[in-house]
Amino acid sequence: MSEEGIVKKLMYVNRKAPYGTIYALESLEVVLIGAAFDQQVSLAFVDDGVYQLTRSQNTDGIGMKNFSPTYAALGDYDVRHIYVERESLEARGLTVEDLMPLTYEDEDDDWAEKESLRVVDSSELATLMGEQDVVLSF
Amino acid sequence: MSLLHTVNKSPFERNSLESCLRLAEDGHAVLLIEDAAVAALNGTAHTETIKNATGRLSMYVLGPDLDARGLSRDRVIDGIEIVDYDRFVTLTCEHDSVQSWL
Numbered sequence: 001m002s003e004e005g006i007v008k009k010l011m012y013v014n015r016k017a018p019y020g021t022i023y024a025l026e027s028l029e030v031v032l033i034g035a036a037f038d039q040q041v042s043l044a045f046v047d048d049g050v051y052q053l054t055r056s057q058n059t060d061g062i063g064m065k066n067f068s069p070t071y072a073a074l075g076d077y078d079v080r081h082i083y084v085e086r087e088s089l090e091a092r093g094l095t096v097e098d099l100m101p102l103t104y105e106d107e108d109d110d111w112a113e114k115e116s117l118r119v120v121d122s123s124e125l126a127t128l129m130g131e132q133d134v135v136l137s138f
Numbered sequence: 139m140s141l142l143h144t145v146n147k148s149p150f151e152r153n154s155l156e157s158c159l160r161l162a163e164d165g166h167a168v169l170l171i172e173d174a175a176v177a178a179l180n181g182t183a184h185t186e187t188i189k190n191a192t193g194r195l196s197m198y199v200l201g202p203d204l205d206a207r208g209l210s211r212d213r214v215i216d217g218i219e220i221v222d223y224d225r226f227v228t229l230t231c232e233h234d235s236v237q238s239w240l
Contacts, residue, residue, distance in 0.1 A: 017151075017173045018207065019173075019203075019207065020146065020172040020173030021173070047150060047151065048148050048150050048151055048173070048176070051207050051209075054207060054208030054209065055208055056208045056210075057206060058205040058206065058208075059205070059206040060202075060205070061201065061202025061206065061222075061223075062203060062205075062206045064206065066206070068208070091182065091183040092150070092176065093180065093182045093185070
Protein backbone atom coordinates (compact mmCIF):
# COMPACT_ATOMS: atom_id res chain seq x y z
CA MET A 1 0.00 0.00 0.00
CA SER A 2 1.32 3.43 -0.88
CA GLU A 3 1.56 6.15 1.73
CA GLU A 4 -1.64 7.73 0.43
CA GLY A 5 -3.46 4.46 0.88
CA ILE A 6 -6.01 2.93 -1.42
CA VAL A 7 -8.80 5.18 -2.61
CA LYS A 8 -12.03 3.35 -3.34
CA LYS A 9 -15.31 4.50 -4.79
CA LEU A 10 -17.87 4.21 -2.03
CA MET A 11 -21.59 4.78 -2.35
CA TYR A 12 -24.02 4.98 0.54
CA VAL A 13 -27.54 4.06 -0.52
CA ASN A 14 -30.29 5.49 1.68
CA ARG A 15 -33.80 4.06 1.34
CA LYS A 16 -35.58 4.83 4.63
CA ALA A 17 -37.53 7.84 5.89
CA PRO A 18 -35.92 9.63 8.85
CA TYR A 19 -37.08 9.32 12.49
CA GLY A 20 -39.33 6.25 12.14
CA THR A 21 -36.25 4.03 12.18
CA ILE A 22 -32.61 4.69 13.05
CA TYR A 23 -31.22 3.90 9.57
CA ALA A 24 -31.03 7.49 8.30
CA LEU A 25 -29.13 8.81 11.31
CA GLU A 26 -26.80 5.80 11.41
CA SER A 27 -26.00 6.21 7.72
CA LEU A 28 -25.19 9.89 8.18
CA GLU A 29 -22.87 9.08 11.09
CA VAL A 30 -21.05 6.42 9.09
CA VAL A 31 -20.67 8.81 6.15
CA LEU A 32 -19.13 11.47 8.40
CA ILE A 33 -16.75 8.95 9.98
CA GLY A 34 -15.86 7.49 6.59
CA ALA A 35 -15.22 10.94 5.14
CA ALA A 36 -12.14 11.22 7.37
CA PHE A 37 -10.47 8.44 5.35
CA ASP A 38 -10.18 10.31 2.04
CA GLN A 39 -12.24 7.93 -0.03
CA GLN A 40 -14.28 8.86 -3.08
CA VAL A 41 -17.67 9.07 -1.44
CA SER A 42 -21.12 9.51 -2.95
CA LEU A 43 -24.59 9.29 -1.47
CA ALA A 44 -27.74 8.04 -3.16
CA PHE A 45 -31.26 8.72 -1.92
CA VAL A 46 -33.83 6.26 -3.21
CA ASP A 47 -37.38 5.24 -2.23
CA ASP A 48 -38.36 6.70 1.18
CA GLY A 49 -34.74 7.83 1.60
CA VAL A 50 -35.69 11.01 -0.30
CA TYR A 51 -37.64 12.16 2.77
CA GLN A 52 -34.31 12.52 4.60
CA LEU A 53 -33.51 15.59 2.51
CA THR A 54 -36.77 17.55 2.83
CA ARG A 55 -36.57 21.22 3.82
CA SER A 56 -38.04 22.60 7.05
CA GLN A 57 -37.90 19.46 9.15
CA ASN A 58 -39.08 20.31 12.66
CA THR A 59 -38.82 17.59 15.30
CA ASP A 60 -39.88 19.70 18.31
CA GLY A 61 -43.15 17.79 18.50
CA ILE A 62 -41.68 14.29 18.57
CA GLY A 63 -38.87 14.79 21.06
CA MET A 64 -36.10 13.67 18.72
CA LYS A 65 -33.04 15.48 17.46
CA ASN A 66 -33.46 17.08 14.04
CA PHE A 67 -30.33 15.89 12.27
CA SER A 68 -31.24 17.28 8.83
CA PRO A 69 -29.00 20.40 9.14
CA THR A 70 -26.02 18.02 9.21
CA TYR A 71 -26.51 17.13 5.53
CA ALA A 72 -25.47 20.70 4.72
CA ALA A 73 -22.09 19.98 6.36
CA LEU A 74 -21.31 17.12 3.98
CA GLY A 75 -19.73 19.55 1.53
CA ASP A 76 -17.14 20.48 4.16
CA TYR A 77 -16.29 16.78 4.42
CA ASP A 78 -15.59 16.69 0.71
CA VAL A 79 -18.76 14.79 -0.10
CA ARG A 80 -19.60 16.30 -3.48
CA HIS A 81 -21.88 13.77 -5.06
CA ILE A 82 -25.38 13.42 -3.71
CA TYR A 83 -27.78 11.67 -6.05
CA VAL A 84 -31.55 11.64 -5.67
CA GLU A 85 -33.60 9.27 -7.80
CA ARG A 86 -36.17 11.13 -9.88
CA GLU A 87 -38.68 8.26 -9.89
CA SER A 88 -38.69 8.14 -6.08
CA LEU A 89 -39.40 11.86 -5.86
CA GLU A 90 -42.20 11.66 -8.40
CA ALA A 91 -43.96 8.75 -6.70
CA ARG A 92 -44.04 10.85 -3.53
CA GLY A 93 -45.28 14.05 -5.16
CA LEU A 94 -41.99 15.79 -4.37
CA THR A 95 -39.71 17.95 -6.50
CA VAL A 96 -36.18 19.20 -5.99
CA GLU A 97 -37.76 22.40 -4.60
CA ASP A 98 -38.94 20.40 -1.61
CA LEU A 99 -35.35 19.39 -0.81
CA MET A 100 -32.58 21.24 1.02
CA PRO A 101 -29.99 22.89 -1.20
CA LEU A 102 -26.68 21.05 -0.75
CA THR A 103 -23.40 22.51 -1.95
CA TYR A 104 -19.63 22.22 -1.72
CA GLU A 105 -16.77 24.64 -2.36
CA ASP A 106 -14.54 23.69 -5.28
CA GLU A 107 -10.90 24.34 -4.35
CA ASP A 108 -9.87 23.88 -8.00
CA ASP A 109 -12.21 26.68 -9.05
CA ASP A 110 -11.37 29.46 -6.57
CA TRP A 111 -13.64 27.89 -3.93
CA ALA A 112 -16.72 28.50 -6.01
CA GLU A 113 -19.87 27.17 -4.38
CA LYS A 114 -21.32 24.33 -6.44
CA GLU A 115 -24.35 22.09 -6.21
CA SER A 116 -23.63 18.64 -4.81
CA LEU A 117 -27.23 17.44 -5.03
CA ARG A 118 -28.27 16.08 -8.39
CA VAL A 119 -31.56 14.47 -9.40
CA VAL A 120 -30.89 11.47 -11.63
CA ASP A 121 -33.18 8.92 -13.24
CA SER A 122 -32.98 5.21 -12.39
CA SER A 123 -30.91 4.24 -15.39
CA GLU A 124 -28.27 6.85 -14.59
CA LEU A 125 -28.23 5.79 -10.94
CA ALA A 126 -27.88 2.16 -11.99
CA THR A 127 -24.80 3.08 -14.01
CA LEU A 128 -23.33 5.03 -11.08
CA MET A 129 -23.94 2.10 -8.73
CA GLY A 130 -22.26 -0.23 -11.17
CA GLU A 131 -19.12 1.91 -11.07
CA GLN A 132 -18.63 1.62 -7.31
CA ASP A 133 -16.06 -0.51 -5.51
CA VAL A 134 -18.30 -0.69 -2.46
CA VAL A 135 -22.01 0.00 -1.97
CA LEU A 136 -23.26 0.37 1.60
CA SER A 137 -27.02 0.05 2.13
CA PHE A 138 -29.07 1.80 4.78
CA MET B 139 -67.35 -2.27 18.28
CA SER B 140 -65.49 0.82 17.23
CA LEU B 141 -61.81 0.39 16.56
CA LEU B 142 -58.91 2.79 16.27
CA HIS B 143 -56.29 1.46 13.88
CA THR B 144 -52.79 2.90 14.09
CA VAL B 145 -50.33 2.50 11.23
CA ASN B 146 -46.67 3.50 11.63
CA LYS B 147 -44.98 2.33 8.42
CA SER B 148 -44.72 4.08 5.07
CA PRO B 149 -46.99 2.56 2.39
CA PHE B 150 -44.03 2.81 0.00
CA GLU B 151 -42.10 0.38 2.15
CA ARG B 152 -44.61 -1.99 3.75
CA ASN B 153 -48.14 -3.16 3.03
CA SER B 154 -49.46 -2.57 6.56
CA LEU B 155 -51.56 0.46 5.59
CA GLU B 156 -52.97 -1.42 2.61
CA SER B 157 -53.90 -4.37 4.86
CA CYS B 158 -55.37 -2.05 7.45
CA LEU B 159 -57.58 -0.32 4.89
CA ARG B 160 -58.68 -3.69 3.50
CA LEU B 161 -59.63 -5.07 6.88
CA ALA B 162 -60.95 -2.03 8.73
CA GLU B 163 -64.74 -1.91 8.91
CA ASP B 164 -66.78 1.09 7.79
CA GLY B 165 -66.88 3.74 10.49
CA HIS B 166 -63.59 2.70 12.07
CA ALA B 167 -60.83 5.22 12.68
CA VAL B 168 -57.34 5.08 11.18
CA LEU B 169 -54.51 7.17 12.60
CA LEU B 170 -51.32 7.57 10.59
CA ILE B 171 -48.26 7.98 12.82
CA GLU B 172 -44.46 7.96 12.47
CA ASP B 173 -43.37 7.00 8.91
CA ALA B 174 -47.01 6.41 7.90
CA ALA B 175 -47.49 10.20 8.01
CA VAL B 176 -46.10 10.30 4.46
CA ALA B 177 -49.29 8.57 3.29
CA ALA B 178 -51.42 11.58 4.22
CA LEU B 179 -50.14 13.80 1.40
CA ASN B 180 -51.69 14.79 -1.89
CA GLY B 181 -49.85 14.02 -5.10
CA THR B 182 -48.32 10.67 -4.17
CA ALA B 183 -48.73 7.25 -5.75
CA HIS B 184 -50.98 6.32 -2.80
CA THR B 185 -53.18 9.42 -2.69
CA GLU B 186 -56.10 7.87 -4.60
CA THR B 187 -56.30 4.85 -2.29
CA ILE B 188 -56.22 7.00 0.83
CA LYS B 189 -58.75 9.48 -0.59
CA ASN B 190 -61.16 6.62 -1.24
CA ALA B 191 -60.74 5.40 2.31
CA THR B 192 -61.72 8.80 3.78
CA GLY B 193 -65.24 8.16 2.50
CA ARG B 194 -65.89 5.25 4.84
CA LEU B 195 -63.28 5.60 7.58
CA SER B 196 -62.36 8.45 9.92
CA MET B 197 -58.79 9.23 8.92
CA TYR B 198 -56.27 11.08 11.08
CA VAL B 199 -52.58 11.94 10.87
CA LEU B 200 -50.30 12.95 13.72
CA GLY B 201 -49.16 16.54 13.01
CA PRO B 202 -45.79 16.35 14.80
CA ASP B 203 -44.81 13.43 12.56
CA LEU B 204 -45.58 15.52 9.46
CA ASP B 205 -43.51 18.42 10.82
CA ALA B 206 -40.54 16.19 11.68
CA ARG B 207 -40.35 14.96 8.09
CA GLY B 208 -40.69 18.42 6.58
CA LEU B 209 -44.10 17.54 5.14
CA SER B 210 -46.27 20.62 4.84
CA ARG B 211 -49.63 20.44 6.62
CA ASP B 212 -51.10 22.29 3.61
CA ARG B 213 -50.50 19.23 1.48
CA VAL B 214 -52.57 16.84 3.57
CA ILE B 215 -55.47 15.21 1.72
CA ASP B 216 -58.89 16.81 2.40
CA GLY B 217 -60.79 14.52 4.73
CA ILE B 218 -57.79 13.58 6.84
CA GLU B 219 -57.79 15.38 10.18
CA ILE B 220 -54.44 16.52 11.57
CA VAL B 221 -54.22 15.74 15.28
CA ASP B 222 -51.78 16.36 18.15
CA TYR B 223 -50.75 13.95 20.92
CA ASP B 224 -53.59 15.04 23.21
CA ARG B 225 -56.13 14.19 20.53
CA PHE B 226 -54.31 10.85 20.00
CA VAL B 227 -55.03 10.06 23.67
CA THR B 228 -58.66 11.17 23.33
CA LEU B 229 -59.11 9.02 20.23
CA THR B 230 -57.70 6.04 22.11
CA CYS B 231 -60.21 6.60 24.92
CA GLU B 232 -63.14 7.12 22.55
CA HIS B 233 -62.72 3.76 20.89
CA ASP B 234 -63.35 0.31 22.31
CA SER B 235 -59.86 -0.85 21.40
CA VAL B 236 -56.75 0.00 19.43
CA GLN B 237 -55.27 -2.15 16.74
CA SER B 238 -51.63 -1.41 15.91
CA TRP B 239 -50.58 -2.50 12.44
CA LEU B 240 -46.87 -3.17 12.69
